[in-house]
Amino acid sequence: MSGIDWIRRWEDRNIGFHEGVPNVHLVAHFDRLGVQPGGRVLVPFCGKSVDMHWLLGGGYHVIGAEISEMAISELFDELGVAPHKSNVGPVQLWAADGIEIFVGDLFELTAELVGPVDAVYDRAAFVAQPEDERGGYAEHVIALAGGAPQLLITYSYDQSLMSGPPFSIPDEEVHSRYGGRYAITKIDEAATGGVRGVPADEGVWLLTPR
Numbered sequence: 001m002s003g004i005d006w007i008r009r010w011e012d013r014n015i016g017f018h019e020g021v022p023n024v025h026l027v028a029h030f031d032r033l034g035v036q037p038g039g040r041v042l043v044p045f046c047g048k049s050v051d052m053h054w055l056l057g058g059g060y061h062v063i064g065a066e067i068s069e070m071a072i073s074e075l076f077d078e079l080g081v082a083p084h085k086s087n088v089g090p091v092q093l094w095a096a097d098g099i100e101i102f103v104g105d106l107f108e109l110t111a112e113l114v115g116p117v118d119a120v121y122d123r124a125a126f127v128a129q130p131e132d133e134r135g136g137y138a139e140h141v142i143a144l145a146g147g148a149p150q151l152l153i154t155y156s157y158d159q160s161l162m163s164g165p166p167f168s169i170p171d172e173e174v175h176s177r178y179g180g181r182y183a184i185t186k187i188d189e190a191a192t193g194g195v196r197g198v199p200a201d202e203g204v205w206l207l208t209p210r
């Protein structure tokens with residue numbers, strides 16, 4: 001899906017990926033990233049995820065990237081804060097106390113724009129992209145984060161039963177895309193209620209710099 005397609009999905013309210021409560025794997029495992037209070041957490045493809053409310057509540061600094069302005073407008077409404085908006089390079093930056101969201105294409109961002117990153121939280125981002133785009137995405141996020149540790153959530157299901165997103169990610173692919181830079185541990189595996197009617201498991205991965 002192109003950026004335009006995602007923007008349209010938000011306009012059409014086709015946002016079944018949005019969870020109304022903090023992600024259970026984030027809550028259970030975020031501490032394994034070893035981020036100190038005040039630490040800067042990059043949330044690529046952030047949507048208006050309430051995971052960002054949870055991170056803010058924990059005293060972490062959220063750095064999001066999201067192409068849909070509608071999503072980010074709703075995020076700040078739901079947070080109950082008015083962002084300061086500015087143009088930075090090719091994207092906009094919407095910022096408030098403890099939170100900075102780059103509104104635009106993640107692939108236009110540079111490490112310099114994003115600033116220091118202590119950890120990456122990747123839910124429904126890596127898995128949102130088709131196979132031929134995942135390599136470029138993984139490399140770009142690693143570069144933006146300066147190789148900071150990541151908590152990555154994947155899906156695993158029979159890809160012949162449904163076209164993504166979200167896409168099914170074989171375990172070997174996590175190793176092939178991230179293993180050059182990270183030591184990789186699958187820290188959890190859980191059945192989901194299914195993805196659009198297809199039985200699916202989630203994998204939770206801790207990626208720590210080598």
Ligand SMILES: C[S@@+](CC[C@H](N)C(=O)[O-])C[C@H]1O[C@@H](n2cnc3c(N)ncnc32)[C@H](O)[C@@H]1O
Pocket residue numbers: 002003006007017018019044045046047048049065066067068071104105106107123124125128165
């Ligand atoms: C499957 S949703 C996941 C949202 C969020 N992570 C969550 O868990 O609810 C993927 C999000 O990525 C955004 N997106 C897609 N391509 C993007 C791009 N190139 N740059 C920034 N955001 C993008 C979409 O608008 C969408 O909100």
